[in-house]
Amino acid sequence: MRALVNGREDGRIDPMDRGLHYGDGLFETIAVLDGRARFRDWHLERLAEGAARLAIPLPEPGALRAEIDAACAAGQGIVKLIVTRGAGERGYRPPRRPEPTRVVIGLPWPELPPTAWTRGVRVGWCRTRLGRNPLLAGIKHLNRLEQVLARAEWDDDGTAEAIMMDDRDHAIGGTQTNLFAWIADRWITPVVDQCGVAGIMRRAFLAWAAERGAPVIQRALPAAELAGATSMLLTNAVIGAWPVNELAGRAMAPDPRVAEFNAWVRRQ
Amino acid sequence: MRALVNGREDGRIDPMDRGLHYGDGLFETIAVLDGRARFRDWHLERLAEGAARLAIPLPEPGALRAEIDAACAAGQGIVKLIVTRGAGERGYRPPRRPEPTRVVIGLPWPELPPTAWTRGVRVGWCRTRLGRNPLLAGIKHLNRLEQVLARAEWDDDGTAEAIMMDDRDHAIGGTQTNLFAWIADRWITPVVDQCGVAGIMRRAFLAWAAERGAPVIQRALPAAELAGATSMLLTNAVIGAWPVNELAGRAMAPDPRVAEFNAWVRRQ
Numbered sequence: 001m002r003a004l005v006n007g008r009e010d011g012r013i014d015p016m017d018r019g020l021h022y023g024d025g026l027f028e029t030i031a032v033l034d035g036r037a038r039f040r041d042w043h044l045e046r047l048a049e050g051a052a053r054l055a056i057p058l059p060e061p062g063a064l065r066a067e068i069d070a071a072c073a074a075g076q077g078i079v080k081l082i083v084t085r086g087a088g089e090r091g092y093r094p095p096r097r098p099e100p101t102r103v104v105i106g107l108p109w110p111e112l113p114p115t116a117w118t119r120g121v122r123v124g125w126c127r128t129r130l131g132r133n134p135l136l137a138g139i140k141h142l143n144r145l146e147q148v149l150a151r152a153e154w155d156d157d158g159t160a161e162a163i164m165m166d167d168r169d170h171a172i173g174g175t176q177t178n179l180f181a182w183i184a185d186r187w188i189t190p191v192v193d194q195c196g197v198a199g200i201m202r203r204a205f206l207a208w209a210a211e212r213g214a215p216v217i218q219r220a221l222p223a224a225e226l227a228g229a230t231s232m233l234l235t236n237a238v239i240g241a242w243p244v245n246e247l248a249g250r251a252m253a254p255d256p257r258v259a260e261f262n263a264w265v266r267r268q
Numbered sequence: 269m270r271a272l273v274n275g276r277e278d279g280r281i282d283p284m285d286r287g288l289h290y291g292d293g294l295f296e297t298i299a300v301l302d303g304r305a306r307f308r309d310w311h312l313e314r315l316a317e318g319a320a321r322l323a324i325p326l327p328e329p330g331a332l333r334a335e336i337d338a339a340c341a342a343g344q345g346i347v348k349l350i351v352t353r354g355a356g357e358r359g360y361r362p363p364r365r366p367e368p369t370r371v372v373i374g375l376p377w378p379e380l381p382p383t384a385w386t387r388g389v390r391v392g393w394c395r396t397r398l399g400r401n402p403l404l405a406g407i408k409h410l411n412r413l414e415q416v417l418a419r420a421e422w423d424d425d426g427t428a429e430a431i432m433m434d435d436r437d438h439a440i441g442g443t444q445t446n447l448f449a450w451i452a453d454r455w456i457t458p459v460v461d462q463c464g465v466a467g468i469m470r471r472a473f474l475a476w477a478a479e480r481g482a483p484v485i486q487r488a489l490p491a492a493e494l495a496g497a498t499s500m501l502l503t504n505a506v507i508g509a510w511p512v513n514e515l516a517g518r519a520m521a522p523d524p525r526v527a528e529f530n531a532w533v534r535r536q
Contacts, residue, residue: 005283020418023291090346132400145292
């Protein structure tokens with residue numbers, strides 16, 4: 001692991017950093033393949049949208065791009081980028097002139113089961129629900145206790161992911177993935193305007209589907225409707241897409257179109 | 269400012285700390301008066317409850333108490349205590365054997381308007397709503413973006429605080445305070461089982477009221493009902509209690525019982 005704090009290898013995180021105190025910041029998890037940060041500019045776009053929402057002044061994008069690219073030297077791995085509102089006085093009130101903190105961390109590529117892309121993965125349901133807050137929905141902010149509690153619900157490596165609902169019994173996504181379900185001859189993916197994250201690979205799937213004229217709809221997705229889906233897949237920036245072969249004990253055929261999508265992702 | 273990270277003045281916050289990455293931790297803000305941490309053991313009790321809820325193993329309480337007491341040397345000030353799940357690998361999944369991080373920060377006593385305790389304070393309403401999540405309600409965790417966004421809504425020093433609602437139009441509390449309202453001859457304070465924080469000074473007010481047999485009820489409090497309250501006060505660990513003299517343009521007489529409560533707090 002190699003971490004740059006505000007561009008410095010010996011940089012320290014201030015104990016008064018608002019990222020630590022309040023989760024007052026944003027992050028991106030970027031896949032690095034062949035020495036290149038995949039969908040780098042989409043990640044930076046989402047970061048900019050989150051920064052605008054939270055009124056955090058972003059570091060100059062050129063500097064961010066350069067630090068991300070420098071972290072790609074290992075060839076394959078993950079770059080985790082965190083931007084916080086920086087250090088401040090005590091109290092929730094944002095500083096008048098915030099000096100954001102940026103942390104760029106280079107991490108090894110994770111060990112993931114190779115069969116996940118081909119045979120698919122087993123998926124369950126989370127008991128932990130997502131609270132709804134339109135102001136925070138969609139962006140990748142640092143308030144992630146719901147996901148932490150949800151991910152702590154299971155410990156067997158045979159379950160790859162579990163689906164979280166909001167308090168209205170709508171399926172939103174996995175703890176670290178977005179979902180697409182094939183229902184009545186079209187792809188459905190939950191809207192993320194009340195909770196959930198607008199994932200970069202979700203955007204990629206929407207782009208891929210649009211490119212080939214495949215029907216895809218973003219809308220509220222009741223959990224009961226998802227439970228009856230014909231097929232289903234999960235996306236995130238690292239895995240691309242995994243087909244689902246079992247949802248809460250119900251077998252599903254891994255959708256062959258997932259392989260087509262992953263092949264398209266590899267060409268990006 | 270003096271900060272101890274895991275007991276060391278030269279301690280560093282690991283860039284992989286889950287407190288920074290996910291807000292995966294808890295905090296306490298403790299008033300120090302006459303060299304003593306006020307309601308220290310209640311703060312440690314709430315911390316322990318939060319740690320149990322999040323399954324974060326707490327540092328040994330004796331060590332925490334000793335570090336808090338050492339930070340009280342300045343006589344008057346604030347001790348901010350943060351406990352996180354510590355550093356981990358990337359991903360929401362909590363480490364099997366977490367090594368929590370503790371940060372103990374000694375801060376100066378804040379400048380607060382002296383008339384706030386006597387003449388009362390002006391209070392408004394927040395547009396930012398609180399999302400509901402029973403798993404996170406009541407405890408003082410590090411996911412505080414809702415409070416940050418709410419506190420960013422106003423910048424005039426004449427407004428001391430603003431009241432946040434949940435998505436059901438229930439009043440929950442100020443951005444950094446709990447509230448008590450005198451309505452139909454009794455104190456009402458919002459329940460904090462869906463959102464909000466069970467403040468230490470809220471507990472103190474409940475204890476004070478119980479001690480003198482004053483009627484006080486914890487229940488859902490519709491915002492419209494609060495708007496018609498006879499009087500109102502705000503509590504937190506630093507201020508004790510402030511009477512409210514104006515709620516969103518409507519004048520309220522500062523409740524004289526607030527001074528009695530503050531005198532009781534000074535004796536604790």
